[in-house]
Amino acid sequence: MMRLLKFFWWLCVTVFCGLLLSFSGAYLYLSPGLPSVESLRSIQLQIPLRVYSSDAKLIAEFGEMRRSPIRFADIPPDFITALLSAEDDNFANHYGVDLTSLMRAATQLLKSGQIQTGGSTITMQVAKNYFLTSERSFSRKISEILLALQIERELSKDEILELYVNKIYLGNRAYGIEAAAQVYYGKSIRDLSLAQMAMIAGLPKAPSRFNPLVNPTRSKERRDWILGRMYKLGKIDEARYQAALNEPIDASYHVPTPELNAPYVAEMARAEMVGRYGSEAYTEGFHVTTTVPSHLQEAANTAVRQGLISYDQRHGYRGPETRLPGMTRETWQLELAKQKSIGGLEPAIVTQVEKSGILVLTRSGQEETIAWDSMKWARPFLNTNSLGPRPQQPGDVVQIGDLIRVQRQQDGTLLFSQIPAAQSALVSLDPQNGAIRALVGGFSFEQSNYNRAAQAKRQPGSSFKPFIYSAALDRGYTAATLVNDAPIVFVDEYLDQVWRPKNDTNTFLGPIRLREALYRSRNLVSIRLLQAIGIEYALNYIEHFGFNKQELPRNFSLALGTANLTPLEIAGGWSAFANGGYKVQPYLVEQINSRNGDSLYIANPASVPHDTSVAPQVPIPQTVASATLSSPADPGSASSQPVVAERILDARTAYIMTSMLQDVIKRGTGRRALVMGRSDLAGKTGTTNESKDSWFSGYNADYLTTVWAGFDQPESLGRHEFGGTVALPIWMDYMSAALKDKPAHLPTEPEGLLTLRVDPLSGRAATPGTPNAYFELFKSEDSPPPMSELEPGSSIPGSPLPADDAAPIDLF
The missing domain is CATH 1.10.3810.10 (Biosynthetic peptidoglycan transglycosylase-like)
Known part of the structure; x- marks a missing residue:
């Protein structure tokens, strides 16, 4: 027995020692490769990127790990x-x-x-x-x-x-x-x-x-x-x-719900963060604050969607998205579950057709009513310029089983609708520093991620003319200069081609003041101006607004806005008119904070100085960077000293241009905006050949906003659709909300301007008793003398200058 006990004792000791030796050996072998526990105190967990509006509302969250x-x-x-x-x-x-x-x-x-x-x-x-x-x-x-x-x-x-x-x-x-x-x-x-x-x-x-x-x-x-x-x-x-x-399992899937619907803004911010930090942008818990306030973005969303829906309904109903007749309610419900809301338009299936309206099944499983009054617009779409007969009853529009789209009102009622085929983009800037205050890149991000505000290069049409007119004002022309609105023909002797530009109405007004030519959007006047000031001068001048000179056409079609530009580029260039002549760069990211709340970057954009009363002549530089979304310096490198924006335009030229662009709204192609009841609005419509692109750019001293509308694959919007019928209503809806309760605000009048009475027949200073004389703004050095002071054969200040490089031309 004692021997047996001793055996077990030594067996236990041996096992224990073996385990101890094994554990000690493992420790000695593994311990050198073990990490430091102290690193746990400073370890960085992966946290997603979050993008916020300027008033701290969540726009989006990016990252694999929540x-x-x-x-x-x-x-x-x-x-x-x-x-x-x-x-x-x-x-x-x-x-x-x-x-x-x-x-x-x-x-x-x-x-x-x-x-x-x-x-x-x-x-x-x-x-x-x-x-x-x-x-x-x-x-x-x-x-x-x-x-x-x-x-x-x-x-x-x-x-x-x-x-x-x-x-x-x-x-x-x-x-x-x-x-x-x-x-x-x-x-x-x-x-x-x-x-x-x-x-x-x-x-x-x-x-x-x-x-x-x-x-x-x-x-x-x-x-x-x-x-x-x-x-x-x-x-x-x-x-x-x-x-x-006894508590039931009530879990359900919740994704981080954005407090502000601004997906195009979020995507631009995400792309900029990836450009700065690479893949760490998704894992380091960055908190990005954009320049976009929620109320302006919401106004822009509403304006674009309603504007496109209104245009779309003017051109008729294209029919249901699909037809599912003879199916059970359960089958319809399954089909609806596959559909998603597009731009706030919900899917629904027609379950009953009556004379007073229709019943539809929605994704919630409820049957709801659509009144006949909201369906009366739905004339059959034949083509862009033609509609079928007006429907007399709901049965003329839909059938049971039709998958349609409905728009829910604030009171819960439904309106009959359809997803627009056309698209639009809106960019709104603070012209004082280039901060993007609202941006919409299309009808719905769910429908298309393509950001038309920053990526779609389209011809701006007549909304580009202010850059030509501005160049002419700085070349000796005045708002009172008379230019002949008459036919003109350009012949290329080498290619045997003829170009006969025309006005949109195919009419000619003869000698016409520059101011009137701009608000009437006379194409031939713009071409004659460009011919007179010279293409090379114009290109160098326009480049100074932030456009890439190499991407601008080197021919007289430039005067008609045939360059391919994005709405963001157009808005950046127009800002100089709104801020008194300074170049600002559009930017989106205002601040970047770390996961711990430390400030990593604060934007310090070039901004308009407070004292803009001085109006020096401004030389035109030869090279200027392209006006794209700014790429601020590396994180943390922004200077605390304010950066003063470069003056690119004589303040007096900018002020006269604003005065002329106000007339576009008061008596020209932008007259619809008069219903806004504001005296501080200036802007210009733009419509390209066959109405493929519709534009409106306009501003006061608070906001500069550019709107484009058209089809992704260029085609006509319709023979009766123009910048003033498609883009302008969207601009008006947004600017009405943005400027609500704000006082009138225009750039301050600079020194060095004169207001003179002008002879409407000659464009020169009127003598006492001149009939129909009117008041006009002039730079002090460009003010025209009265006819009585001119000697025979002398030149008249403000008269057209000779063309530098005019093409062969025939006048008739």
């Missing part, structure tokens, strides 16, 4: 209890390793021959999640144990728990308990019930298997087991236990 780190002090005690009950109820007592759990895991391995559980404590899971892989091997397990022991020596229990709850994956791209609470319940972990906390506490074991969205039954079983553990351990009383058990 994570919102939470401090230990903000974690509800009930959740900590639920988590420890499920994962590690001995957490407060062990030192990183629970021998009982390890022995249980080893026993299961010996019995089954397979790893059933890892016997890991929360500390060991922190070690694995932050430093190791998920590989199932003994060396990885030993490294996990060694790291857990180190972590317990250097970090407090609270710090360990905080690391754990912010790192763990909990399904549906949610990392950390705060993100999981938002994903499954749409609220903070602090606002969850006990049952909901227990549900989330059950996810770390198997996020897919116990996911309440995928498998609510197993999720409830896991939740109830955790509640039972909490009750058994005395953490909750019976009343709370029973109440939590």
